[in-house]
Amino acid sequence: MKQTESLKKNQDFRKIYHTGKSYANKYLVMYVLENDLNKNRLGISVSKKVGNSVIRHRITRLIRESYRLSEDKILKGFDLVVVARVGAKDKSFHEIESALLHLIRLHKIENKRANSEQIESGMVEV
Numbered sequence: 001m002k003q004t005e006s007l008k009k010n011q012d013f014r015k016i017y018h019t020g021k022s023y024a025n026k027y028l029v030m031y032v033l034e035n036d037l038n039k040n041r042l043g044i045s046v047s048k049k050v051g052n053s054v055i056r057h058r059i060t061r062l063i064r065e066s067y068r069l070s071e072d073k074i075l076k077g078f079d080l081v082v083v084a085r086v087g088a089k090d091k092s093f094h095e096i097e098s099a100l101l102h103l104i105r106l107h108k109i110e111n112k113r114a115n116s117e118q119i120e121s122g123m124v125e126v
Helices: 010-019 053-072 094-108 112-121
Strands: 004-006 021-024 030-033 040-044 078-084
Touching: 004 053, 010 021, 010 030, 010 053, 010 078, 021 094, 030 053, 040 053, 053 078
Parallel strands: 004 040, 040 078
Antiparallel strands: 021 030, 030 078
16 A cells, blocks of 8 residues: 655755755665645655766665655655765665664654554564
């Protein structure tokens, strides 16, 4: 079940950059702004500084898949923009996923209830 839309318009990105809150780690920067919707909207930005189109597209796919797998752990009603840093260039899926989850926890948009339900049902090993 898809619960997230993509952000595509430049004005949406700009609004989030200027009025949203940001946290960063070695590989990613995440901007978050509340929206008045019951769903999240995700935008991904990978600069040409990171690498050629093949590398940029690979990083975009890794971020999107990491987000998709973590979607249930994120509260609804936010616009998220994830910006890849140059350090993300040669990183594995697990390193990108870990960086994304770290930023989700920093922004305090983690859905604690979904995590506890998964643990209780045995879906996640503790």
